[in-house]
Amino acid sequence: MNPSDGPAGDELRELIDLAPAYALDALDEFERARFERALPGSPELQAEVDSFRAIAAGLGDDVAPLAPPPSLKAGLFDRLDSAPQEQRAAGPAAPQGRADVAEPAPFAPAEPVRAEPAPVADLGERRSRRRLAIALSSAAAAVLLITSVVVGANWFGPNGWGAEREMSTIAAAPDAQQTTAEVAGGGEVTLVSSAELGRSAVLVDGLEQLGDEETYELWYIDESGPVSAGTFDVPGDGETWRVLEGDFAPGVVVGITVEPAGGSEQPTTEPVAVIQT
Amino acid sequence: MTHALLSRPAPSRKGRPGGHASVMLGCVVDVAEQPGGHARALEDLLLATAAGDRDAFSLLYDATAARVFGLVRRLLVDAAQAEEVTQDVFLEAWQTAARFDPERGAAIPWLLTLAHRRAVDRVRASQSSRDRDLKVGIRDLDVPVDDVAEAAEIAIEHERVAEALTSLPAAQRECISLAYYGGCTQSEIATRLDVPLGTVKTRLRDGMIRLRDLLGVTT
Numbered sequence: 001m002n003p004s005d006g007p008a009g010d011e012l013r014e015l016i017d018l019a020p021a022y023a024l025d026a027l028d029e030f031e032r033a034r035f036e037r038a039l040p041g042s043p044e045l046q047a048e049v050d051s052f053r054a055i056a057a058g059l060g061d062d063v064a065p066l067a068p069p070p071s072l073k074a075g076l077f078d079r080l081d082s083a084p085q086e087q088r089a090a091g092p093a094a095p096q097g098r099a100d101v102a103e104p105a106p107f108a109p110a111e112p113v114r115a116e117p118a119p120v121a122d123l124g125e126r127r128s129r130r131r132l133a134i135a136l137s138s139a140a141a142a143v144l145l146i147t148s149v150v151v152g153a154n155w156f157g158p159n160g161w162g163a164e165r166e167m168s169t170i171a172a173a174p175d176a177q178q179t180t181a182e183v184a185g186g187g188e189v190t191l192v193s194s195a196e197l198g199r200s201a202v203l204v205d206g207l208e209q210l211g212d213e214e215t216y217e218l219w220y221i222d223e224s225g226p227v228s229a230g231t232f233d234v235p236g237d238g239e240t241w242r243v244l245e246g247d248f249a250p251g252v253v254v255g256i257t258v259e260p261a262g263g264s265e266q267p268t269t270e271p272v273a274v275i276q277t
Numbered sequence: 278m279t280h281a282l283l284s285r286p287a288p289s290r291k292g293r294p295g296g297h298a299s300v301m302l303g304c305v306v307d308v309a310e311q312p313g314g315h316a317r318a319l320e321d322l323l324l325a326t327a328a329g330d331r332d333a334f335s336l337l338y339d340a341t342a343a344r345v346f347g348l349v350r351r352l353l354v355d356a357a358q359a360e361e362v363t364q365d366v367f368l369e370a371w372q373t374a375a376r377f378d379p380e381r382g383a384a385i386p387w388l389l390t391l392a393h394r395r396a397v398d399r400v401r402a403s404q405s406s407r408d409r410d411l412k413v414g415i416r417d418l419d420v421p422v423d424d425v426a427e428a429a430e431i432a433i434e435h436e437r438v439a440e441a442l443t444s445l446p447a448a449q450r451e452c453i454s455l456a457y458y459g460g461c462t463q464s465e466i467a468t469r470l471d472v473p474l475g476t477v478k479t480r481l482r483d484g485m486i487r488l489r490d491l492l493g494v495t496t
Contacts, residue, residue, distance in 0.1 A: 020485030021478065025397040026456035026463050050381060051494045052485055057386030058438030058492075059457045060393055063351045065343035068363055072346075073338055076364050077331070083368055085329060088375045 006041025016048050023052030030197050033166040158232065163243050167201050170194050170243070177277070183207055184272040187238055189256060191275045193248050200248040200277075202256075203241040207234045210258065217263045218244050219271075221253040229254070231263040252277055319384035320377075327374035334371060341385065342367070345392045352396040352460045362399050366392045393457070400460040441491040449484030452477055 007015055015038050021027050022035050039045055170176060173194035180190045187206030194200070202218065210216065210233065218229040229244035244254070255271040257264075317333075319340060325333035345366055350359040369391055377387050442450055455461045455469065463481065467474040 017478070017482055020482045021456065021463055023485070024453065024456040024481065025394050026461065026466070026481065028462045028464060029401075051489055053390055054382065054386060054494050055438060055485060055488050055492065056393065056457060057382075057389045059442070059453075060348045060389035061344065061385060062436065062439045063344075063347045063458075066347040066350050067343045068346040068360060072360050072364055073335075073342070076338070076367050077335070079364070079368055080331065080334075080371060083372050085327070085372050086375045088327065 006043075007038045007045070011038070012042060012045065015042070015045055019045065019048040020052050023049055023056045025056075029165075029169045030199075033162070033169055033199075036162040036165070039162075158230065158242055159240065166199065166243050167192075167241060170197060170199050170201050173197050179275050179277065181273050181275045183256070189273045189275065191254050191277065193250075193277060195248070195250045198247045198249065199243065200254065201241060201243040202232075202254070204232075204234060204239065206238045207240075209234050209236055209238065213261055214258050215261050215263060216272075217257050217259040217267070218242065219255040219257065219267060220244065220246055220248070221255050222249075222251075226255065226267055228263060228265070231259070248277075250277055320379045323370075323374050323377050323384045323387070324379065326371060327377065337370075337384070338367060341388055344385065345388055348389055348392050349396045351458060352393070352400055358399060359396075362395050363392070366395050369395070397460040401462075437492055438488065441488050444491065445484050445487055449480045449487070452480040453484045453488075456481060 006012070015035060018027065018031065018035055022032065027035060039049065171192050173196055175196045176192060176194050178190055178192045180188055183189055183204070183206075185208050187204060187208070189207075190203045190205075192201050192203065204216075207216070215231045215233055217231045219226040220229050221227075227246060229246050230242060232240060232242040234240050254275045254277065255267070256273040257267045257269050257271050259268060317336065319337060322333045322337040322340075326337060342363070346359065346363045349363050349366065350356070353359040353362060366388070370388060373391075377384070442453065445453070451470070452466055455466045456463070459466075461469065463477050464474055466481075467477045470477070
């Protein structure tokens with residue numbers, strides 16, 4: 001990521017003010033997702049986080065150690081076979097070496113494999129949300145696996161683990177809604193949105209893979225017209241997901257168009273899918 | 278109680294089987310004993326783990342599990358949940374060891390960062406905030422300060438953190454403790470203390486900046 005894309009001015013100052021709370025894991029999920037979106041673009045912010053992480057880890061190391069039961073280790077090693085390891089970005093790691101890890105930050109923990117929605121009062125609602133969260137989580141995990149193998153470990157980026165965390169957060173929001181629409185040319189798109197969080201994400205399945213010349217572009221469309229919400233490409237299996245850039249508000253229309261690679265300022269083709277919210 | 282990263286080999290290290298450590302501020306060297314008495318730095322074990330070395334991972338686990346479990350258990354009162362989370366933390370360490378960069382920090386802070394985040398996520402996912410408030414309320418929020426650590430020659434990073442914490446104004450210390458040891462968000466702290474959110478943010482920020490200054494951590 002180009003540092004010039006990172007936060008600046010008032011936004012950077014505000015984020016730097018949040019860095020201590022972030023390092024203490026005291027931000028709520030949405031604040032955290034927002035913070036982590038900005039983190040890769042700002043070495044200054046990353047340095048702040050690293051310094052406060054060192055303090056937080058000192059607090060953690062001050063807790064009296066407690067030996068876990070021996071069965072825990074046995075259970076752990078039983079799980080290793082089905083737990084693929086991320087590979088270093090800079091080629092095979094030398095066990096004693098100091099191979100470069102390009103991104104992410106050493107302190108960025110990974111997204112939990114299972115997404116647990118926050119408890120809600122209504123059991124039916126909880127069940128349906130749980131199903132959704134699990135579906136999203138496994139779809140995302142499948143994509144992640146592919147992405148990790150192809151481009152190496154990636155916390156950041158549109159399908160990074162940070163984004164996956166945000167996706168889970170949206171799906172687990174108490175007011176999460178999902179809407180599915182057909183895509184012209186085959187496949188379907190599901191929009192998951194939370195008015196409370198002001199965020200949404202799409203999960204697509206069966207979409208046609210575009211060549212190098214073209215990309216899918218997402219749009220938030222309201223009275224004032226379409227605003228780009230980012231681009232995405234689909235792998236060979238036609239399945240991927242993407243958290244939309246920008247704020248979601250109920251009533252907005254989400255559109256998908258096919259645009260020249262890199263995306264467009266304004267749509268240049270008819271949408272292949274339109275979702276009313 | 279002594280649960281320090283001592284600056285010299287410690288004769289007894291209860292609860293930290295198989296490991297001893299030496300520390301200079303900013304340069305932590307934890308080591309794990311191997312059969313045959315050959316010791317390896319935890320950082321090397323973590324790097325070897327990234328390459329799929331299960332023996333290294335096993336040594337790393339033996340040397341660090343008690344610290345990880347201790348922290349997780351502090352945040353999660355329920356023992357079964359704490360065990361589950363601890364196992365998840367190590368599984369995550371196994372899977373993401375490639376992200377560890379020894380140039381930017383030591384193995385223990387890296388593991389504890391994973392552990393804290395996982396534990397906090399579990400706390401928030403599995404308990405209502407009311408339950409959590411009750412739980413936090415009945416527990417000692419002050420950092421356990423080691424009486425023995427007054428000895429000046431024991432240069433211990435985390436004990437220095439604990440000591441620096443005691444020098445903060447009580448209000449700042451309380452907020453940092455509620456956040457880190459209580460697993461509370463800023464908003465939850467504000468509700469719990471019945472003070473404005475902005476006040477909590479300021480206390481956390483000022484307190485952490487003061488700790489950083491006291492400990493001479495550079496950005």
